[in-house]
Amino acid sequence: MAKASITFEDINVTVSAPAGTRIIEISEKVGSAITYGCREGDCGTCIMKVSEGWNNLSEPSVLEDKILRENMAGKHNRLACQAQVLGGKISVKPV
Amino acid sequence: MSKPILSNSAGTLQAVALSERVHWIGVLDPNLRTFDIILKTANGTTYNSYLVRGSEGVAIIDTVKEAFAADFFTRLESVARYDEIKVIVLNHLEPDHSGALPELMRRAPQARLYISQKAQSMLKALLKQDALEFTPVLTGDTVSLGDRTLSFLHTPYLHWPDTQCTHLIEEKILFSGDVFGCHFCDTRLFNDQVGDFRFSFEYYYAHIMRPFKAFVNTALNLIEPLLPLQQILPAHGPMLRDQPQRYVQRYRELSRSALESDIGADEKTLLIFYISSYGNTRRMAEAIYEGAMSIEKVRVSLYDLEGGEIAPFVDLIEGADGLVFGTPTINGDAVKPIWDLLSSLAVVNLKSKLGGVFGSYGWTGEGVKMVEDRLRGLKLRVPIPGIRIKLIPTDEEIYLCREFGLELAQELLGLRTAKVIDLADLG
Numbered sequence: 205m206a207k208a209s210i211t212f213e214d215i216n217v218t219v220s221a222p223a224g225t226r227i228i229e230i231s232e233k234v235g236s237a238i239t240y241g242c243r244e245g246d247c248g249t250c251i252m253k254v255s256e257g258w259n260n261l262s263e264p265s266v267l268e269d270k271i272l273r274e275n276m277a278g279k280h281n282r283l284a285c286q287a288q289v290l291g292g293k294i295s296v297k298p299v
Numbered sequence: 300m301s302k303p304i305l306s307n308s309a310g311t312l313q314a315v316a317l318s319e320r321v322h323w324i325g326v327l328d329p330n331l332r333t334f335d336i337i338l339k340t341a342n343g344t345t346y347n348s349y350l351v352r353g354s355e356g357v358a359i360i361d362t363v364k365e366a367f368a369a370d371f372f373t374r375l376e377s378v379a380r381y382d383e384i385k386v387i388v389l390n391h392l393e394p395d396h397s398g399a400l401p402e403l404m405r406r407a408p409q410a411r412l413y414i415s416q417k418a419q420s421m422l423k424a425l426l427k428q429d430a431l432e433f434t435p436v437l438t439g440d441t442v443s444l445g446d447r448t449l450s451f452l453h454t455p456y457l458h459w460p461d462t463q464c465t466h467l468i469e470e471k472i473l474f475s476g477d478v479f480g481c482h483f484c485d486t487r488l489f490n491d492q493v494g495d496f497r498f499s500f501e502y503y504y505a506h507i508m509r510p511f512k513a514f515v516n517t518a519l520n521l522i523e524p525l526l527p528l529q530q531i532l533p534a535h536g537p538m539l540r541d542q543p544q545r546y547v548q549r550y551r552e553l554s555r556s557a558l559e560s561d562i563g564a565d566e567k568t569l570l571i572f573y574i575s576s577y578g579n580t581r582r583m584a585e586a587i588y589e590g591a592m593s594i595e596k597v598r599v600s601l602y603d604l605e606g607g608e609i610a611p612f613v614d615l616i617e618g619a620d621g622l623v624f625g626t627p628t629i630n631g632d633a634v635k636p637i638w639d640l641l642s643s644l645a646v647v648n649l650k651s652k653l654g655g656v657f658g659s660y661g662w663t664g665e666g667v668k669m670v671e672d673r674l675r676g677l678k679l680r681v682p683i684p685g686i687r688i689k690l691i692p693t694d695e696e697i698y699l700c701r702e703f704g705l706e707l708a709q710e711l712l713g714l715r716t717a718k719v720i721d722l723a724d725l726g
């Protein structure tokens with residue numbers, strides 16, 4: 205199975221995870237400080253910054269785009285409860 | 300100056316003139332004792348709402364808590380008709396200011412609502428209503444009322460992400476929302492006439508604004524260039540018409556630290572707090588302290604929670620880079636002094652500070668995990684898994700504690716080597 209390698213910069217931990225895994229599942233296990241609220245893409249609590257590998261994540265849905273816009277998120281931000289890792293290298297941190 | 304007249308001879312509530320074109324149409328809530336669960340007030344509060352009359356229409360700045368809507372509408376009707384209202388501004392969407400909004404919009408359907416960009420998603424959630432039309436505004440956006448102009452200043456986190464202030468340019472009046480406000484209720488309404496309310500002003504700052512000091516400073520950068528202002532009109536408490544700049548200055552003072560720290564800019568601080576019943580958690584704490592002390596450029600301090608009050612510890616924590624908590628697990632939980640300290644930290648910004656937890660236990664050690672989760676909830680990063688030791692620590696376990704201290708200190712300086720793991724190994 206294809207694997208992605210995702211680094212949580214705040215705790216300096218890199219995890220190798222199968223393609224399709226949502227970032228929320230990985231970050232909670234390793235204890236990154238990205239925090240979650242609704243866990244389903246509705247509240248914007250889990251906004252994180254993607255510093256590397258933007259294109260190695262699943263595309264944001266229309267709903268995610270809307271929540272990002274409403275929270276005035278920058279162009280490097282995604283919802284950690286929505287974004288899935290697809291492969292390659294990714295680097296993220298809490299905002 | 301004479302006392303403001305709040306109602307006419309027939310007992311009907313009246314608006315209070317603040318200038319020829321500006322009126323207070325707020326309400327008094329003298330019976331409130333607790334606000335938002337955490338704030339106390341010994342004489343209630345006010346929900347201040349304001350009306351501005353321009354040559355081409357009327358603007359309402361903020362409304363009141365829903366239960367007080369009737370008083371608000373009566374005061375409004377004493378100075379304007381609903382069909383004259385062209386603009387409604389909400390500086391802040393918390394229900395104490397947005398409560399009467401839906402009814403106001405029903406009575407003045409032609410009015411346009413102006414809220415901050417960040418308020419958009421909240422508006423829907425708060426009012427449970429989709430069809431509300433509004434214009435989102437940013438710092439520098441203006442709305443004309445003919446010979447009067449409103450200009451907006453986005454001041455996020457004072458008190459919610461959505462908060463803004465509104466400047467009435469021609470009159471040098473700032474409608475400041477929760478900023479410069481306090482929960483204080485006095486029928487004399489103005490800062491030069493009410494009883495001494497300084498304690499209330501300071502208390503409000505300490506609980507509402509202090510966690511967002513950095514945002515207070517940014518907001519003041521927008522507000523100070525507007526000085527001298529004729530009046531600052533907050534959403535709660537006395538209206539500041541006498542030397543309003545003093546309150547701006549006070550916010551600036553409060554948002555700086557009191558005494559410059561002696562700790563160098565290239566150094567990091569690590570605080571270890573513990574509580575121990577049989578001395579086991581204390582022995583762990585001492586070993587962690589020793590381990591961390593072996594790293595230069597990290598100033599480590601060790602504190603027994605039994606010997607301190609919470610408030611000074613909160614100040615200490617606000618300025619620290621790393622925090623370590625030691626707690627025994629008793630009856631399946633961390634102990635109360637730890638939770639008391641953690642629950643007092645909502646008033647300071649903890650984001651991205653380093654956190655760590657340790658403790659001894661008899662049967663089960665879930666206290667450590669619970670405190671770790673709480674630290675993450677408080678936005679600390681907890682990169683090094685905590686240590687739990689059953690009863691009396693062995694020499695080997697004491698060694699582990701030293702390593703834990705050392706690693707925490709290294710982490711603070713960015714010296715820890717990166718860790719690579721496979722998701723499957725995490726279980």
Ligand code: FES
Pocket residue numbers: 239240241242243244245246247248249250251283284285286
């Ligand atoms: S947790 Fe609510 S949007 Fe992700």
Ligand SMILES: [Fe+2]
Pocket residue numbers: 391393458459477
């Ligand atoms: Fe508020």
Ligand SMILES: [Fe+2]
Pocket residue numbers: 393395396477534535
């Ligand atoms: Fe308020």
